[in-house]
Amino acid sequence: MQQATNTVQFSLDDILNFETRFRASFINALGAYKTPVLIGTCDSYKNTNLAIFNSQIHIGANPPLVGLIVRPDSVERHTLQNILDTKSYTINHITPAIYKQAHQTSARYAKNQSEFNEVGLTPEYKEGIIAPFVKESTIKIALDFVEKIDLTINGTILVIGKVNFVSLPKSSLHQDGFVDLVAAESIASVGLDAYYTANNINRLSYAKPDKPAQEINSNLID
Amino acid sequence: MQQATNTVQFSLDDILNFETRFRASFINALGAYKTPVLIGTCDSYKNTNLAIFNSQIHIGANPPLVGLIVRPDSVERHTLQNILDTKSYTINHITPAIYKQAHQTSARYAKNQSEFNEVGLTPEYKEGIIAPFVKESTIKIALDFVEKIDLTINGTILVIGKVNFVSLPKSSLHQDGFVDLVAAESIASVGLDAYYTANNINRLSYAKPDKPAQEINSNLID
Numbered sequence: 001m002q003q004a005t006n007t008v009q010f011s012l013d014d015i016l017n018f019e020t021r022f023r024a025s026f027i028n029a030l031g032a033y034k035t036p037v038l039i040g041t042c043d044s045y046k047n048t049n050l051a052i053f054n055s056q057i058h059i060g061a062n063p064p065l066v067g068l069i070v071r072p073d074s075v076e077r078h079t080l081q082n083i084l085d086t087k088s089y090t091i092n093h094i095t096p097a098i099y100k101q102a103h104q105t106s107a108r109y110a111k112n113q114s115e116f117n118e119v120g121l122t123p124e125y126k127e128g129i130i131a132p133f134v135k136e137s138t139i140k141i142a143l144d145f146v147e148k149i150d151l152t153i154n155g156t157i158l159v160i161g162k163v164n165f166v167s168l169p170k171s172s173l174h175q176d177g178f179v180d181l182v183a184a185e186s187i188a189s190v191g192l193d194a195y196y197t198a199n200n201i202n203r204l205s206y207a208k209p210d211k212p213a214q215e216i217n218s219n220l221i222d
Numbered sequence: 223m224q225q226a227t228n229t230v231q232f233s234l235d236d237i238l239n240f241e242t243r244f245r246a247s248f249i250n251a252l253g254a255y256k257t258p259v260l261i262g263t264c265d266s267y268k269n270t271n272l273a274i275f276n277s278q279i280h281i282g283a284n285p286p287l288v289g290l291i292v293r294p295d296s297v298e299r300h301t302l303q304n305i306l307d308t309k310s311y312t313i314n315h316i317t318p319a320i321y322k323q324a325h326q327t328s329a330r331y332a333k334n335q336s337e338f339n340e341v342g343l344t345p346e347y348k349e350g351i352i353a354p355f356v357k358e359s360t361i362k363i364a365l366d367f368v369e370k371i372d373l374t375i376n377g378t379i380l381v382i383g384k385v386n387f388v389s390l391p392k393s394s395l396h397q398d399g400f401v402d403l404v405a406a407e408s409i410a411s412v413g414l415d416a417y418y419t420a421n422n423i424n425r426l427s428y429a430k431p432d433k434p435a436q437e438i439n440s441n442l443i444d
Contacts, residue, residue, distance in 0.1 A: 008395055008443070012386040015286050018399065024283045025399030030363060030388065031280035031288065032315065032403060033410040033420060035254030057279050057291060058253035060376040061246040064237050066253065067291075069279060093254065096423060100435060107429035118431070141252060147375055153368065153382060154282040160375060164234040166252065173230055177240065177247030181254060181412050188255040188410055188420055190403050193427070193438070196420040198255060201318060201409065203416045207329035209340070213322060216415070221230070 029191035035181075036189040038102055039068070040090040040123070040132045041082035048123050048132050050115035051079045052105045054189050056091065064163035066091065066143060069156055078111060083159060087145040088130035092137035095185040099195050129165060138184045140167045174218040178203070251413035257403075258411040260324055261290070262312040262345070262354045263304035270345050270354050272337040273301045274327050276411050278313065286385035288313065288365060291378055300333060305381060309367040310352035314359035317407040321417050351387060360406045362389045396440040400425070 015023060034054040042048045053076070055069035070080045083089045094102045101119040109118055116123050116132070123132035126142070133140045143161030150157055172184040181198065188196040204213040237245060256276040264270045275298070277291035292302045305311045316324045323341040331340055338345050338354070345354035348364070355362045365383030372379055394406040403420065410418040426435040 006392050007389055008392050009387070009389045012286070012384070015385060015388070016284070020284070022399035023286070026395075026401060027283035027286045027385070028280055029399070029401035029403070030361065030385075030390075031278065032257030032259070032408060033255050034280075035256075037254070055279065056253065057277065057289075058250055058256075059291065059373065059378060061249040062238070062242070063376070064234070064245070064249045065376060067279075069281065069289075099423065100426065103426045103435045104429050107431040109431050113431075139252065149371065149373070151281065151371070151382070154285070154287060156281060158380070160373070162234070163237060163249070163252075165231070166237070167229055167231045168252075170228050170230050173248075177244035177251070178413055178416065179248060179251035181251070182418075186254060187423065190420075191400055194400065194425045195423040196404075197423060198410055198412075198418040198420055201321065201417040201419060204322065204325045205415070207326050209329040209331050209335075213325045 025191055033188045033190055033196070035186060036094050036102065036195070038092040038094060038105065038121075038134050038137065039079050040092060040134060041079050041088070042086060042131055043082050044085050047112070048114045048116050049078050049082055050105050050119070050121065050134065051076060052094075052102050059160055065146065066141075066161055066163060068159045068161070070159055071156055073155070080157065080159065083145050084148070086130045089143055089145070089161065090129070090131045090133045091141040091143065092134035093139040093181075093184065093186040095136070095138060096187060096197065098136050099187055103193070126165065138169050139172070139179070139186060141165065171220065173221050175221055176218050178218055247413055251416075255410045255412055255418070257408065258316050258324065258417070260314040260316060260327065260343075260356050260359065261301050262314060262356060263301050263310070264308060264353055265304050266307050269334070270336045270338050271300050271304055272327050272341070272343065272356065273298060274316075274324050281382055287368065288363075288383055288385060290381045290383070292381055293378055295377070302379065302381065305367050306370070308352045311365050311367070311383065312351070312353045312355045313363040313365065314356035315361035315403075315406065315408040317358070317360060318409060318419065320358050321409055325415070348387065360391050361394075361401070361408060363387065393442065395443050397443055398440050400440055
């Protein structure tokens with residue numbers, strides 16, 4: 001580790017020599033603000049599972065595709081197995097009212113325990129969708145499993161799903177398609193255990209070479 | 223579109239029938255809070271390039287691996303080509319002081335224009351690292367290109383790099399490895415154009431089945 005006046009610097013060797021938990025905390029936090037979400041699934045016998053993930057990633061808008069990085073040696077393996085078995089899963093945003101329950105789903109409950117029961121959240125179903133939603137969430141998304149890509153470099157798995165249903169508060173949807181996550185009370189996270197609310201600075205106009213981006217306003221849907 | 227009292231709901235068909243820009247804005251925003259970062263690269267002739275990305279993803283901590291989703295039909299293609307040519311790139315966090323310049327790097331500048339010059343940010347070099355950092359950034363990370371995975375489903379590309387250098391404010395690093403991004407003034411973003419600051423709610427302890435997660439405090443490094 002090198003220290004300039006107010007700066008600390010680390011090489012790859014420094015990082016590889018970090019104590020394991022320090023390194024996990026450090027590298028996860030550098031990954032920066034994420035959106036923690038609750039992934040709802042069930043197995044072939046309709047036993048429900050709920051797990052917090054912070055590895056959601058936008059893959060594309062047309063068709064609407066969402067990626068999720070899954071670590072197979074963790075509690076996340078139940079979620080992955082259910083997705084592969086039923087091809088159905090839900091993404092549920094987390095609000096300050098339920099963030100402690102959401103975090104608690106990361107405990108290593110036994111396969112026959114449902115995290116819904118254990119942490120006190122309510123499964124909610126919609127006709128035609130196998131996986132359970134979280135009733136207490138404001139933004140709820142259902143996905144169909146599309147593809148699984150093995151990242152051989154470290155054994156993690158990229159799961160890609162196609163959005164087939166979205167429910168969100170009317171008060172969060174703008175006329176241009178923008179979704180105001182502050183209005184929806186969605187929280188953000190950093191690293192493995194830190195949770196945040198957000199304050200909007202501004203929206204900026206589409207950038208063009210010949211003029212600086214402007215602050216823009218948009219209106220809610222009617 | 224269905225409306226319950228305060229909720230709007232969309233099916234896949236609804237989403238596929240959205241106007242193109244509405245859909246892009248909607249699906250990107252549902253992807254939720256991201257961390258916009260500036261990716262610094264140069265070509266084989268040392269011509270610099272700087273581009274804003276919001277698709278950074280944590281792949282693993284040991285070794286420290288970071289993923290980036292790249293859309294090859296966009297201004298991002300210059301960044302991708304430079305990464306493939308030089309194997310070197312930097313990730314630079316964005317603060318409120320530079321978010322407008324950062325956003326402006328998404329304009330379609332010609333290949334012979336450097337976004338550093340065009341938007342008014344300063345390239346900074348470190349011995350042994352080819353790609354330029356952004357001097358004005360508080361958290362700066364250098365990576366070596368490791369692997370490129372083509373996501374054939376929609377033509378996007380997952381670029382994986384290994385962290386080989388990190389510089390961050392001393393006032394943001396905690397004794398357990400946690401990095402306080404609020405202290406580092408890193409901003410978050412939603413969708414394609416909305417920028418946010420964050421407020422910490424809490425950190426929560428490692429979750430165990432037999433006891434509820436507790437709020438935790440940690441101290442800065444000495």
